[in-house]
Amino acid sequence: MTGPHAVAxxxxxxxxxxxxxxxxxxxxxxxxxSASTLHAFDDExxxxxxxxxxPRFDPAGYLTVKEMRRADRSVQLALCAAADAxxxxxxxHVPSRRxxxxxxxxxxxxISQESGIGHPDVLYAPRLMHNAGAYWISDRFGVTGxxxxxxxxxxxxxxxVGEAMQMIRAGxxxxxxxxxxxxPLTATxxxxxGRAGAMVTECxxxxxxxxxxxxxxxxxxxxxxxxxxxxxxxxLARARGARIHATLxxxxxxxxxxxxxxxxxxxxxxxxxxxxxxxxxxxxADAVTHVNAHGTGTELNDLAEARAxxxxxxxxxxxxxxxxxxxxxxxxxxxxxxxxxxxxxxxEGLAPPTAHLTRLDPRCELDLVTGEPRKIPDGPVxxxxxxxxxxxxxxxxxxxxx
Amino acid sequence: MEAECxxxxxxxxxxxxxCAQVMSVPQEAVVPQARLVADLGADSLDITELEAASEELxxxxxxxxxxxxxxxxxxxxxxxxxLRAGTxxxxxxxxx
Numbered sequence: 001m002t003g004p005h006a007v008a009x010x011x012x013x014x015x016x017x018x019x020x021x022x023x024x025x026x027x028x029x030x031x032x033x034s035a036s037t038l039h040a041f042d043d044e045x046x047x048x049x050x051x052x053x054x055p056r057f058d059p060a061g062y063l064t065v066k067e068m069r070r071a072d073r074s075v076q077l078a079l080c081a082a083a084d085a086x087x088x089x090x091x092x093h094v095p096s097r098r099x100x101x102x103x104x105x106x107x108x109x110x111i112s113q114e115s116g117i118g119h120p121d122v123l124y125a126p127r128l129m130h131n132a133g134a135y136w137i138s139d140r141f142g143v144t145g146x147x148x149x150x151x152x153x154x155x156x157x158x159x160x161v162g163e164a165m166q167m168i169r170a171g172x173x174x175x176x177x178x179x180x181x182x183x184p185l186t187a188t189x190x191x192x193x194g195r196a197g198a199m200v201t202e203c204x205x206x207x208x209x210x211x212x213x214x215x216x217x218x219x220x221x222x223x224x225x226x227x228x229x230x231x232x233x234x235x236l237a238r239a240r241g242a243r244i245h246a247t248l249x250x251x252x253x254x255x256x257x258x259x260x261x262x263x264x265x266x267x268x269x270x271x272x273x274x275x276x277x278x279x280x281x282x283x284x285a286d287a288v289t290h291v292n293a294h295g296t297g298t299e300l301n302d303l304a305e306a307r308a309x310x311x312x313x314x315x316x317x318x319x320x321x322x323x324x325x326x327x328x329x330x331x332x333x334x335x336x337x338x339x340x341x342x343x344x345x346x347x348e349g350l351a352p353p354t355a356h357l358t359r360l361d362p363r364c365e366l367d368l369v370t371g372e373p374r375k376i377p378d379g380p381v382x383x384x385x386x387x388x389x390x391x392x393x394x395x396x397x398x399x400x401x402x
Numbered sequence: 403m404e405a406e407c408x409x410x411x412x413x414x415x416x417x418x419x420x421c422a423q424v425m426s427v428p429q430e431a432v433v434p435q436a437r438l439v440a441d442l443g444a445d446s447l448d449i450t451e452l453e454a455a456s457e458e459l460x461x462x463x464x465x466x467x468x469x470x471x472x473x474x475x476x477x478x479x480x481x482x483x484x485l486r487a488g489t490x491x492x493x494x495x496x497x498x
Contacts, residue, residue, distance in 0.1 A: 066426035070447070122451040 004169035006234035007248040008400065009343050011089025013081040013179075016225025016337060017052035018327045021084070025327075025337075026344050030373045032355035034326050036221050038206040042187040049190055049201050050209035052223035052328030054183075070123055071136060072109030074183035074224070078133040079140060081226035082177050089230035092141055092175050093240050099143040100173035102164040103133040104156030104180035106331035107189070114186050133226075137177055145173045151332070154294070155387035156180050157227065158335030162251035162395050164231050174236055179228030180336030190222060196261075198298055208356040210329070212295030212322035213302050213368055215359040220296040223328030227337040234400075244400040246346040249380065250281025256390030262300050263386055267308025273392035274312045274382060281380055281396035285313045288396075289379035290351045292342045294386045295322025296329055305386060306364035315365035319374055321345075325355040335385040335393060342383040342397050351376050410483045416459055417479050424451045434476030442475070452478070462486055 012022045017035030019025030028035065039051035059068055059076045062083055068076060082101075086092060092099055109128035116124045126132060131149040138147045146167060150159045157180025164178035193199035200218045203209040210221040237244055254276065256269035263270065278285060291313070294305055309320060323341050330337060345351055350373040357370045378399040385393045414434075422429040425442045438444040444452075453464040456478075462485035472481055 064426065066443070066448075069426055122447065122454045126447075 005171070007165045007168050008232045008234040008237040008242070008244045009229050009246045009248055009397070010232045010237050010242045010244055011085040011230030012245060012340050012343060013084030013088060014225065014227045014337060014340055015054055015057065015077045015081045016227070016327060016330060016333065017054050017223060022340060022344060025341070029323060029326050029341065029352035030350070032326065032353055034207045034210065034355055035223065036207050036209045036328055039185065041185060041190045047187040047190050049194065049199065050203050050206040050221050051185055051190070052221060053185055054225050070126060071132065072112040072127045072183065074105065074107070074109055074111070074181050075133045075136055077183060077224065077226035078103065078179070078181035078228070079136045081181070082137045082179060082228040083140065085179070085228040085230050086141055086177060089232070090242060094174040094236065096142045096144040098145055098174040099141065100146040100164065100167050100176040101134050101137045101143045102148055102150065102160045102167070102176060102178045103131070103137065104150045104152070104160035104332045104336060105130050105133060105182055106151060106153045106156050107182050107184040110184050110189060111186055114188055133181055141177060143177070152391035152393070153387035153389050154329065154331055154334050155385035155391045155393040156332035156335060157337065158339065158383065158385035158393035158395055159253065161229060161248070161336060161339045162253065162393055165248050165251055168231060168233055174233045176231045177228060178231055179226060180332045180334070181226035182331040182333045183224040184331055185222060185224050193222060210297050210325050211356060212293065212297040212325055212354060213306065213361055213364045213366065214357050215361045217297045217299065217302065219298050220324065220329040223330035223333065225330050225333045225337065227333060227340045229336070229339060229343070246343045246397045247400050248395060249398045250277040250283070250396030252276030252280060252394045254392045256392065258390055261388050263304040263390065265304055267304040267311065269390060269392045270305060270308035270384065270386050271311045273394045274308065274384065277382060277394035277396050281398070283380045283396070287379055288313065288318055288382055289376040290345055290381045291318050291320045292338050292345065292381065292383040293320050293322045294384045295324050297324060301386065302361065303363055305384065306366050310365045316367040318367065319351045319369045319376060320366045321351050321369050322354045323352065325357065335383070338383045338385070339395055342381050345376065346381050346397050346399055349376055349378070350374065410479050411486070413460060413482050414479050417475065417482065420455055420459060421452065421475055424448050424455065432475055434474060434479065436475050437473050438475065456482060460486060
């Protein structure tokens with residue numbers, strides 16, 4: 001082929017409340033089985049809100065006891081998910097210097113950070129630094145090519161996947177382990193988001209607390225976890241007979257330059273971002289078969305994103321899913337987790353439903369998939385992330401058969 | 403060596419669980435003759451952690467002291483005991 005290298009997704013790995021494997025995650029999505037539960041953020045049980053924790057997480061077998069001591073929970077989750085993704089890909093089949101890693105995280109090792117304030121130990125800095133995950137993954141998988149960490153709040157995971165694709169296109173690496181991770185379920189984090197009015201704090205049915213695009217939405221539900229993908233030069237993946245889940249074909253990123261935390265009300269940055277991603281994929285809005293929305297369940301996001309999607313695709317023209325209804329919002333995890341979900345949508349030819357969406361906000365002119373998964377034809381699928389800070393990122397995935 | 407470690411004014415009793423924690427090994431493995439690197443798998447980060455924790459636990463400064471003769475856990479205990487006793491030779495002026 002001519003031009004930049006095409007990129008294949010050959011490995012997937014996840015660790016989150018909605019699933020400890022991609023298959024479990026998919027089952028949760030298609031069955032509308034929410035990971036949200038009433039969660040005590042502190043030992044005393046004074047800060048209790050709906051959240052999506054990763055239950056019974058045990059990194060044994062992936063990390064030694066010494067490694068566990070040296071790594072924040074967020075990084076432990078990352079290393080496990082990355083290891084699963086590499087295994088799913090059947091290993092990394094290029095020389096070390098042609099391997100890269102890109103991680104996204106919004107909060108870094110915030111558990112370690114908070115617990116060490118005022119009495120830090122020797123491991124304090126290496127536990128809390130945002131790039132710790134990138135180190136551990138590079139060390140584990142012999143990555144001696146580029147490694148870096150992106151922190152763009154809730155868009156970190158999507159930026160990580162997109163920048164990883166750019167590395168392959170630019171010829172900087174042939175295989176990239178890319179993903180996002182966060183473990184922000186601390187009392188301070190919960191109190192902060194609660195006081196800011198962004199997070200659900202009280203809810204009659206905690207399992208249905210995350211309600212993107214629903215008229216009854218109350219905010220997002222905080223989640224923890226990690227999601228990683230192995231991205232590979234398509235020609236090399238084909239040459240080695242790898243199983244290719246999907247191709248990664250487009251990437252867009254823009255900035256709102258509008259407000260510290262609020263999106264532009266008309267979603268102008270989001271519109272431009274989706275359009276750039278589609279153009280980068282060499283496709284048009286008409287061809288897109290499904291939109292995996294950022295859909296956090298905050299009124300500000302949902303209205304701006306709905307306007308943006310309607311602007312790009314037309315009102316109610318394309319099936320939209322907001323997986324955060326099931327997964328919750330894992331900050332730097334979110335975009336990577338949704339990239340994994342989008343890959344599975346492409347592979348399975350299904351758009352999963354948006355769980356417990358009972359009353360679509362009439363201001364959201366969208367065709368939301370509800371109740372049952374909906375069949376989608378082969379074609380480009382877009383995944384959106386629009387973050388605090390006005391950082392927007394979208395990736396386009398497609399079937400490897402077209 | 404073991405004889406020397408027997409009466410260390412509580413140093414051994416506190417050093418043992420500390421080493422087990424820092425090196426992430428079972429406490430039974432922490433015996434006076436266990437070599438920090440070869441037997442307990444300590445690396446530079448572990449040694450730094452051990453030094454920092456010792457300062458807090460035993461009130462001595464291991465950093466900057468001559469540790470060329472320190473190889474085993476027993477050697478560490480001995481060094482701490484000597485530093486506590488204020489033996490001048492054991493303390494370097496280059497401490498940092």
